[in-house]
Amino acid sequence: MPNPNHLTKVQRGIISNVLQTRYAESERQAALRMAGQTQVEWAGERMHNEPHEANQSDGDMEVESALSDMQSEAFKGLTAAMDRIHGAAYGICVDCKEPIAFERLRAQPDALRCLACETIFEARRV
Numbered sequence: 001m002p003n004p005n006h007l008t009k010v011q012r013g014i015i016s017n018v019l020q021t022r023y024a025e026s027e028r029q030a031a032l033r034m035a036g037q038t039q040v041e042w043a044g045e046r047m048h049n050e051p052h053e054a055n056q057s058d059g060d061m062e063v064e065s066a067l068s069d070m071q072s073e074a075f076k077g078l079t080a081a082m083d084r085i086h087g088a089a090y091g092i093c094v095d096c097k098e099p100i101a102f103e104r105l106r107a108q109p110d111a112l113r114c115l116a117c118e119t120i121f122e123a124r125r126v
């Protein structure tokens, strides 16, 4: 049975600060990306003046949508971690139900798995 108090109040506070910093950073990068998108559009318009522009433009759209998917995934992970952080289940590995090391959570506050399970998970996903 995992101990729900495996993280102290102070540790949760530290992780919470990391989360807020990460969130602010993601917001900043999203804003930068929005500014960058104007340049992509401008480049896209230039390409429309060239022949065979259709394929190129489709490729750009795919890259753009993949980027924004990644961004919203990051936001979702951070927001979910912020909701979870004060709950008993936070910091418990979803696979082996063992506590995730504080150092790992501090480095990656939205981690769902301990390092061992994450390694297995990543290996399976590829």
Ligand SMILES: [Zn+2]
Residues within 6 Å of the ligand: 093, 094, 095, 096, 097, 098, 113, 114, 115, 116, 117, 118
């Ligand atoms: Zn685990």
